[in-house]
Amino acid sequence: MGRFTQTDAVFDNEEVLTDGYTPDTLIAREDEMSTYVEVLQSVANGASPRNIFVYGDTGVGKTLATEMILDELLEDQVEFDNVSVEVVWQNCKDATSYQVACHLVNHFRDRNQEIHTTGYPRSTVHRKLWEHIEDTDATHVLFVLDEIDSFRSDDELLYQIPRAHTNGNITETKIGLIGISNNFKFRDELSARVQSTLCEHEIHFKPYDADQLQEILSQRADEAFLDGALSEEVIPLTAAKVAQRTGSAREAINILSNAGFIARDNNDSTITDSHVTKAYHQVQSGVVKDELEALPTQSHVVLYTVLSLARQGRTPVRRKVIHDQYKTIAQQIGRDTVSTRTLHRRLNQLSLKGFINLMEVNKGSNGGSYYKYEFNADEDIIADVLESESRVGQIIGQHAD
Template identity: 40%
Template sequence: MALFERSEEIFDNENVLHDDYQPQSLEERDSEIEQFTGYLQPVINGAQPRNIFLYGKTGVGKTAATKYLLHHLEEDSEQYDDVTITTVYLNCEDLTSSYRVAVALVNKLRDPEEQISRTGYPLNAVYEMLWDKLDELGGTILIVLDEVDYIGDDDSILYQLPRARSNGKIENSRVGIIGISNDFKYREKLDPRVEDTLCERELHFPPYDATDLQNILSKRANHAFKGDVLDGDVVPLCAAFAAQDKGSARQALDLLLEAGDLARRESDPVVTENHVRDAKQLLEKQRIEESMKELTSHGHLTLLAVVASTVADPEAPLQKQTIYEQYQDLAKATDRDVLGGRAFHNHLAELSMLGILDRAKRNEGRAGGIYYEYEVDVPLEAALSTLENLHMSDELDLDSLRQNAQENGLL
């Protein structure tokens, strides 16, 4: 008997729900697409392209809209003999300096046999190679720098590229940059000269609400699933969960895919609301586990201290001192050096930044000053089961913690 057999009950084409699938149409983004199209219009007119900056939280369609419009722009430009467009897409996640971006651009533009190595050249030499290649290509060259904030402070490329023509580095081509970021503070951090050029035109993508997400999901679900395998409340529930959280289409699609996958794994003929709820728990647990990998054992103990303090007194608002006392006991119980207050505070801040804890600022009036209250911002079950899977759980009695949590109605 074969170990693997093709299963055909649930999905028609599950790839449609994957992140890298490029949808044929974009739902609920009419006004953004209209504005974006207007910004790209000079390209078709054979004029100097605008530099465009797109921003908005993760999963709200910035990349999808860019790829969708550039595809149409290239296609529609074919009717004009005097317009040639080259588009280059770069995700800057691993490109944390101008040097790296410049090398990546040279290599994207050059043929495979002419690639350059990622080290060993002076920056100016790489820039020269880049100008030569851009000039050789001619026409309009649109460069998408996704996650542009990863480039960091060493961002001379963002100054050089848009000015390459006016500074006489290139003659035959017109270069336009499309920068994309989900870091709202990025703009403020830019050198004013870079900001002026990079953000010549800007476009904000707001989070989706539940109705938007329902429409996006329904369209995809039609292609992804076999007819009649989705219970009526599955798509609305995925949309509602994602809207409550971040308003991200990616999150909603992930949830729908995972729910379908669960139904398939359990050999159920229909995807139901329960699959969605189980999928949500599973994804949350995976997300916490992923984030926890970045933490040290003191970070793990800090989370455990918050969980233990919550279980001990579920109603009490948690301040740093209470959690710190729990943490000290836990660190001693596992034979670790106890961190000082400041270092401990940094762990609380990091857990908040990762979205595992919620940190609320409180103001005690004139005398008391400002302080923070903390609570676990993910399902307690997900936090606890993640902690139970860590090595150090052998050194601690997490069974009784789980039992107490159950007795207090927290699980």
């Protein structure tokens, strides 16, 4: 039986690499922060807040930057005359617009006075919210709705909050809304009435490049690891790999911490590129697994088809060839085949998810062009996950020669 000891060969403080840890400084987001300051200046001046829509891929610092700017505002407001700001932060992951409205009401209530998140007409919940806002001592209430993507087509709350003044629901307290989303499709699908209010000001967080990721990782590594535990190539290698695929700081930090765990588990006192490679594989498998789970089984079959063509060295490949191969595979595993049009849609979806790449090929003097497909993601990782996680992969595994 293993025994525990209180020693660690690599970590000084592994907490620093967890998602809940807040670093002291925000790296490489000067432009986004100065836009925030410009837009929030109205609040400092005692005027009505302007609404802000913040968007960008996952892990690019949207939550962290917003937390930091609002902390600064709350700190600085002590000096302002006639301004007192209250921030109401709500994470909306997996919640509906209606449930979030109930949570906002409950922010203003004692525990034993909280309302249930079902059963009230929506208008009643909103009325309660307006009453609480009007009753608060603050001059300004800033709502932050983080991860609003699950609202889907029901964006009523995102319409109501910015309109509460104009619609006469609130007269005294000034309110503003910061909505944060990591889904570009969600932004485009917001109704026109929400776009014209919430999206009055937009801040786009772009993926980090390799240099920025290196800086973020170095800041964490200094605190997280013991002196000398990290060999020189680790941070540049991690940053380069992540910049190539997602540009997500969260992913980069995860890989660094997993590399540390792998080294510790092996009783190695130095973290090297081989630990990073293993950690990258581990983290990517997790990401691919989550993404695959969200796709229908037919897409798994299509992905497997492209994978098998890639393994035969036949990529980039035209859609017609994919369709022929797909029919053979679907037959092999006893699945109905889909039409060429559906296959086209599945291929588009897979390319949106970053699994495959679409390249346009010009026909030359005859004019016109056609598409070829190739693998974008790491083949071995996809193959592992498909074979171990997907029902399709398991069936294919049994049928493989």
